[in-house]
Every structure is written in C-alpha cells, then in structure tokens.
Amino acid sequence: xxxxxxxxxxxxxxxxxxxxxxxxxxxxxxxxxxxxxxxxxxxxxxxxxxxxxxxxxxxxxxxxxxxxxxxxxxxxxxxxxxxxxxxxxxxxxxxxxxxxxxxxxxxxxxxxxxxxxxxxxxxxxxxxxxxxxxxxxxxxxxxxxxxxxxxxxxxxxxxxxxxxxxxxxxxxxxxxxxxxxxxxxxxxxxxxxxxxxxxxxxxxxxxxxxxxxxxxxxxxxxxxxxxxxxxxxxxxxxxxxxxxxxxxxxxxxxxxxxxxxxxxxxxxxxxxxxxxxxxxxxxxxxxxxxxxxxxxxxxxxxxxxxxxxxxxxxxxxxxxxxxxxxxxxxxxxxxxxxxxxxxxxxxxxxxxxxxxxxxxxxxxxxxxxxxxxxxxxxxxxxxxxxxxxxxxxxxxxxxxxxxxxxxxxxxxxxxxxxxxxxxxxxxxxxxxxxxxxxxxxxxxxxxxxxxxxxxxxxxxxxxxxxxxxxxxxxxxxxxxxxxxxxxxxxxxxxxxxxxxxxxxxxxxxxxxxxxxxxxxxxxxxxxxxxxxxxxxxxxxxxxxxxx
Numbered sequence: 001x002x003x004x005x006x007x008x009x010x011x012x013x014x015x016x017x018x019x020x021x022x023x024x025x026x027x028x029x030x031x032x033x034x035x036x037x038x039x040x041x042x043x044x045x046x047x048x049x050x051x052x053x054x055x056x057x058x059x060x061x062x063x064x065x066x067x068x069x070x071x072x073x074x075x076x077x078x079x080x081x082x083x084x085x086x087x088x089x090x091x092x093x094x095x096x097x098x099x100x101x102x103x104x105x106x107x108x109x110x111x112x113x114x115x116x117x118x119x120x121x122x123x124x125x126x127x128x129x130x131x132x133x134x135x136x137x138x139x140x141x142x143x144x145x146x147x148x149x150x151x152x153x154x155x156x157x158x159x160x161x162x163x164x165x166x167x168x169x170x171x172x173x174x175x176x177x178x179x180x181x182x183x184x185x186x187x188x189x190x191x192x193x194x195x196x197x198x199x200x201x202x203x204x205x206x207x208x209x210x211x212x213x214x215x216x217x218x219x220x221x222x223x224x225x226x227x228x229x230x231x232x233x234x235x236x237x238x239x240x241x242x243x244x245x246x247x248x249x250x251x252x253x254x255x256x257x258x259x260x261x262x263x264x265x266x267x268x269x270x271x272x273x274x275x276x277x278x279x280x281x282x283x284x285x286x287x288x289x290x291x292x293x294x295x296x297x298x299x300x301x302x303x304x305x306x307x308x309x310x311x312x313x314x315x316x317x318x319x320x321x322x323x324x325x326x327x328x329x330x331x332x333x334x335x336x337x338x339x340x341x342x343x344x345x346x347x348x349x350x351x352x353x354x355x356x357x358x359x360x361x362x363x364x365x366x367x368x369x370x371x372x373x374x375x376x377x378x379x380x381x382x383x384x385x386x387x388x389x390x391x392x393x394x395x396x397x398x399x400x401x402x403x404x405x406x407x408x409x410x411x412x413x414x415x416x417x418x419x420x421x422x423x424x425x426x427x428x429x430x431x432x433x434x435x436x437x438x439x440x441x442x443x444x445x446x447x448x449x450x451x452x453x454x455x456x457x458x459x460x461x462x463x464x465x466x467x468x469x470x471x472x473x474x475x476x477x478x479x480x481x482x483x484x485x486x487x488x489x490x491x492x493x494x495x496x497x498x499x500x501x502x503x504x505x506x507x508x509x510x511x512x513x514x515x516x517x518x519x520x521x522x523x524x525x526x527x528x529x530x531x532x533x534x535x536x537x538x539x540x541x542x543x544x545x546x547x
Contacts, residue, residue, distance in 0.1 A: 206512030270297035272461035347444030350457035355434035400452030500531035
C-alpha cells in the first residue's frame with residue numbers, strides 16, 4: 001500500500017503504474033503476434049495439404065473416367081467432344097446462341113456409285129439353270145399363235161457347297177522283272193512315281209493340314225472346337241493329333257520358308273516391331289511370355305510379317321532377331337528396342353496422340369473439351385495426319401521434301417507449345433503425363449522426317465499383330481514352347497500370304513503339296529514358293545476390289 005507524503009511520491013507511483021501497464025501491453029502484444037504467426041503457419045500447411053488432396057482427387061477422377069472410357073467407349077484414338085458430354089448434351093446445346101441458317105435449295109445430278117455388296121464375282125464358277133415353257137404351252141392364250149423368245153431374265157445367287165471329307169487311296173504300282181528272276185541275276189523292282197506325304201505314317205493330307213491351320217490361325221477356331229466340328233463329318237480326329245500335325249508340319253516344311261523370309265526381312269530398309277503377351281503353360285513364368293512381331297514397311301521391297309515367340313520381354317530377344325539389320329526400326333517407344341546396335345530408332349505419332357486423347361476422355365463431364373489444352377494438342381496431330389494423307393501418292397523423295405516444307409514447321413510449333421505448357425501443368429495429371437511422354441519421345445517421334453519411306457506411326461505393326469490378339473481371345477494360351485513356336489511360324493506364313501494377296505487355305509495346301517517333294521535347302525526352289533513369286537498359280541490369289 002502506498003503512503004503519499006508529498007507530490008513527488010504521487011508522481012513516482014503514477015510513473016510506476018504506467019510502466020506496469022506498458023509492460024503488460026507489450027507482453028500481450030508479443031503473445032498475440034506469436035499466436036498470429038502460428039495461425040499463419042497452420043493456414044499455409046492446410047492450404048498446401050488441400051492443394052495436394054485436390055490434385056490426388058483430380059488424378060483419381062481422371063483414372064476412373066479413363067478406365068470407363070477404355071471399357072465402354074470407342075477404341076479409337078479420336079475423342080468426340082459431343083460424345084464425352086453425352087449426359088448433359090441438351091443443356092449445353094440449349095445455351096448456344098446460333099442464328100437460324102438461311103435455307104437455300106440446291107438441285108444437282110450425280111453418278112450413282114456401285115454398291116460394294118454387289119460384286120460381279122467373275123472369278124467364281126458359274127452354273128446356269130434354264131427354265132422354259134413346255135412346247136404345248138408356247139401358245140398365245142389370246143390368239144392361239146406361237147410365242148417367240150423375246151429375252152432371258154437372269155437372277156443371280158451365291159450357292160454354298162458344304163465341305164466334304166473323302167478318303168483318298170494313293171495306289172502306287174510296283175513292277176518286277178520275271179526274266180531277271182528266272183535268270184537268277186537278282187530281282188528288279190521299280191515303283192511308279194507318287195508324291196511324298198506331308199507327314200509320313202499319318203492320315204493327314206496337305207488339304208487337311210491346311211484346313212486345320214486355316215481354321216485356327218485365320219478364323220481363330222481352337223482345336224477343341226475343330227474336334228467337335230469333325231464329328232459332324234462323321235470322323236474322329238483328336239485335338240492332340242491336330243496339335244502334333246501343326247507342330248510337325250511347321251517344323252519340317254514351313255520353317256525353311258520362315259528362315260528365308262527372315263533373311264530377306266533383315267535386308268529391308270525399314271522394319272516395324274511390336275509385342276504382346278502370350279501365356280505358355282509349360283513355362284516357369286507363364287504369365288509374362290511374349291509374341292513378338294516384325295514387319296517390313298508399306299513401301300518395302302517385300303511384304304513380310306514374322307512372328308517370334310519368346311519367354312519374356314527382355315531386350316535381348318529383338319537384339320538377337322535383328323542381327324544384321326541396319327535400317328530404321330519403328331516401334332511404340334518400348335525401351336527394350338533401344339539396345340539394338342546399328343539401327344535408327346523411329347517412334348510413333350499415334351502413341352503420342354493417344355496420350356492426349358486419354359487426357360480428353362478423363363476430363364470432367366462439364367468441361368468444354370474444345371477449350372482444353374489436350375484438344376489443342378490433338379489438333380496438331382490432326383494437321384500432321386491431314387498432310388500425310390495428301391502426301392500418300394507421292395514418291396518417297398517427293399514425300400521427304402514435302403515433309404520438310406510443310407510438316408517440320410508444324411512440328412516445331414508443337415514442340416514450343418509443349419515446352420511452354422510443361423511449365424504450368426501438374427506433372428501427375430493426365431495432361432502432364434501426355435506432355436512429358438511426347439517431349440521424352442520427341443526425337444524418335446520426329447524420326448520419320450529423315451526418310452520419305454518411313455511412316456509417321458507404328459500402326460502398320462499394330463495391324464499386323466491384331467490377328468494373333470484376336471486368336472488369343474479364343475484359344476487363350478499355348479501348352480508348350482514348341483507349340484508356341486509352331487504358332488508363330490504359322491501366323492508368319494499366313495499373314496505374309498494375306499499381305500501378298502493370297503488365299504491362306506489354298507496357299508497352305510499348295511505348300512504342303514510342293515515342299516515334301518523338293519529340296520528345302522535349295523534357295524532357288526524356295527524362291528519359287530514365296531508369296532510374291534511370279535510362279536504362284538493365279539487361282540491362289542484373292543481378287544482385288546480394283547479388278
């Protein structure tokens with residue numbers, strides 16, 4: 001308690017009192033400032049976490065929408081903006097302010113085109129059936145005078161003759177000399193000439209083996225279904241026998257042709273490559289076996305498509321297969337092809353475009369697709385492909401020059417756009433991944449500028465491997481590596497035949513008739529049986545639409 005003696009004591013107390021108040025105020029201010037800093041830090045942390053969560057949610061939404069598009073949508077790389085917003089199409093179109101168009105009536109004449117379904121079928125055998133009135137009915141019912149032939153009405157039908165199974169007895173006459181037998185100089189026995197069987201000691205004929213291979217590798221019909229089908233013919237052929245015949249026929253007769261095609265493929269200037277999964281039950285790791293595809297280019301010297309089975313996706317497999325090749329190798333960007341020496345790697349524009357179409361498919365439903373960055377990128381690809389369409393009929397040299405003049409500036413503009421957008425795009429978003437992929441693959445994707453014969457994408461290989469993928473959906477797996485290699489050989493011969501406009505069944509039958517009766521180590525003899533040989537009979541060739 002303070003006792004004031006005079007004014008000085010009052011001043012002293014007052015000063016002390018004010019000092020205490022100031023100290024309390026400063027302490028309170030310091031506490032408030034520290035608390036404010038803590039709150040600011042907490043807010044900053046929460047904002048950062050919120051941004052991360054938003055990015056994760058957007059990423060998961062993109063993944064979900066993309067998976068739905070892949071499962072239920074069109075398999076095409078193109079993405080229609082109207083199709084992506086199908087559920088709110090009415091709302092979007094209703095707000096568009098478009099003026100009613102002026103109607104203008106235009107009349108013109110055009111030449112009626114021929115229907116693709118109404119072919120002449122001039123290459124097929126024609127059977128004519130005539131229908132005439134009996135003699136006694138060739139009288140006019142009005143005047144009783146004789147009728148004369150005015151014209152013939154013709155109605156065409158395609159008649160199917162179902163497959164028939166026959167047993168062919170190859171009777172080979174054996175001759176002996178009685179005089180030599182009587183003289184005791186030793187018996188003389190001479191046999192008549194007869195073709196060698198495709199598989200000695202077996203009932204299988206060239207046509208039967210070709211039929212089984214055609215059913216499995218062209219029509220994707222598994223052997224167990226063929227087994228049931230043969231029962232309808234009244235014959236019993238087990239799937240085990242059919243499998244053994246395929247392996248034996250491939251190893252003995254088709255493999256020499258395969259090796260010859262392989263050597264010719266390595267001489268090509270451009271090779272397309274692709275690979276896909278194949279399960280082989282007898283392999284230790286039977287979930288990651290692969291069928292590889294190697295194809296000559298569209299403008300190659302020969303149309304060759306070779307399949308090769310390997311137990312893995314290791315880089316050593318294409319490296320070993322392509323030993324001796326030194327041209328352009330066009331692939332989808334898989335790194336396993338990067339270790340092949342003496343080749344010029346070329347990428348695939350279609351894969352670069354596909355990344356952006358995936359980003360469009362993963363966009364929110366209420367997004368204006370036309371204004372998205374992914375749509376801008378897709379438009380660059382559209383312009384490039386539009387130019388390629390114009391260059392199709394040009395020679396390789398002319399196409400090379402046109403690409404440098406027209407396509408290269410467009411690619412440079414696209415590259416600048418990618419560099420700019422990468423700086424302001426989330427790396428983990430679908431758009432960010434698309435940009436990163438295209439920049440990473442840029443040198444390979446633009447490799448087609450180096451030669452007019454090179455394609456802008458690897459679709460040629462993807463189309464070539466599709467028959468195997470379709471077949472795999474039906475027979476699912478192979479039992480043994482030997483069976484997988486036989487399948488690779490069969491697919492190679494069949495798809496190469498189709499690429500050279502041959503009928504697979506007829507060509508296989510022709511091969512199994514000829515190959516057992518020639519020296520398969522003779523290069524000249526094999527050359528005569530190649531799908532592009534001028535000695536191939538005309539009845540083995542398919543009729544072109546232009547013919």
